Amino acid sequence: DPRDDSFDFLFKIILIGDSNVGKTSLVQSFKSGLFSEAQQNTIGVDFTVRTLRIDGRRVKMQVWDTAGQERFRTITQSYYRSAHGAMIAYDISRRDTFDSTLRWLHELQRFGAANVLTALIGNKRDLEAERQVPFSDACKLAEEQGMLAALETSAREKRSVEEAFVMMARQLLQQN
Ligand code: GDP
Ligand code: MG
Numbered sequence: 001d002p003r004d005d006s007f008d009f010l011f012k013i014i015l016i017g018d019s020n021v022g023k024t025s026l027v028q029s030f031k032s033g034l035f036s037e038a039q040q041n042t043i044g045v046d047f048t049v050r051t052l053r054i055d056g057r058r059v060k061m062q063v064w065d066t067a068g069q070e071r072f073r074t075i076t077q078s079y080y081r082s083a084h085g086a087m088i089a090y091d092i093s094r095r096d097t098f099d100s101t102l103r104w105l106h107e108l109q110r111f112g113a114a115n116v117l118t119a120l121i122g123n124k125r126d127l128e129a130e131r132q133v134p135f136s137d138a139c140k141l142a143e144e145q146g147m148l149a150a151l152e153t154s155a156r157e158k159r160s161v162e163e164a165f166v167m168m169a170r171q172l173l174q175q176n
Contacts, residue, residue: 005051005060007058007059008059009057009059009172009173009176010059010060010062011060011061011062011085012064012082012083012084012085013062013063013064013084013086014063014064014079014080014085014086015027015063015064015065015066015086015087016066016075016087016088016089016107017070017087017089017090017097017104017121018090018091018096018097018100018104019068019070019071021089021091021094021097021123021124022089022091022123022155023065023089025123025155025156026087026121026123026153026155026161027048027063027065028048029155029158029161030048030050030061030063030161030162030165031048031063046064046067047062047063047064048062048063048065049061049063050063050165052165052166054166054169055173057173059169059172061165061169064079075107077111080107080116081111081113082113083108083112083113083116084113084117084172084176085116085117085119085168085172086119087118087119087121087168088101088104088105088108088121088147089121090122090123090133091122092122092123092132092133092135093124093127093130093131093132093133094133095132098122098132098137098138101120105145105147117148117168117175118145118147119147119148119149119150120138120141120149120150121150121151121152121153121164122135122138122151122152122153123152123155124154124155125152125153125159125160126154126157126159135150138150138152148167148171149167151167
């Protein structure tokens with residue numbers, strides 16, 4: 001029954017990272033499997049829910065998108081609060097967006113829960129020809145900073161997007 005919205009676990013996941021790296025596209029891809037060329041730059045905060053079934057458990061993922069607030073670097077502190085997991089996204093074809101990830105991590109550490117689970121997401125991996133960030137740099141940073149993992153995705157080609165959310169859900173299940 002599609003109207004049955006019962007669940008065993010509910011996890012709040014937030015997406016952070018520079019503007020234009022594909023955060024909204026990642027959420028859309030996770031939600032519907034659709035990729036839309038022009039993403040909205042609506043100001044505000046919005047969330048999407050999808051319930052995954054993992055090892056017989058219904059895991060409701062409530063995924064929050066900054067919806068444009070990140071452009072002004074004025075993300076409200078409440079956005080970070082009560083997040084179980086955070087995906088820090090950058091664009092593999094823009095080094096500056098990777099260099100920003102530490103600043104986003106610090107913001108998360110400042111305003112988020114002490115035990116928030118973090119994954120480093122290198123999006124736009126379909127732009128291999130324009131790559132400016134070697135995957136090894138991401139792995140190194142993730143390890144140094146105690147993140148769960150570094151992963152590369154393509155919201156456009158729907159590669160590894162589902163995997164990223166499932167990986168996070170599995171880890172959160174283990175911890176809760
Ligand atoms: P946000 O500002 O971080 O939310 O980024 P958006 O989701 O709005 O995406 C910014 C731009 O990047 C849009 O033009 C998207 O179509 C494009 N984009 C998003 N994901 C990908 C991807 O995986 N590959 C490519 N080539 N473009 C993408
Ligand atoms: Mg957006």
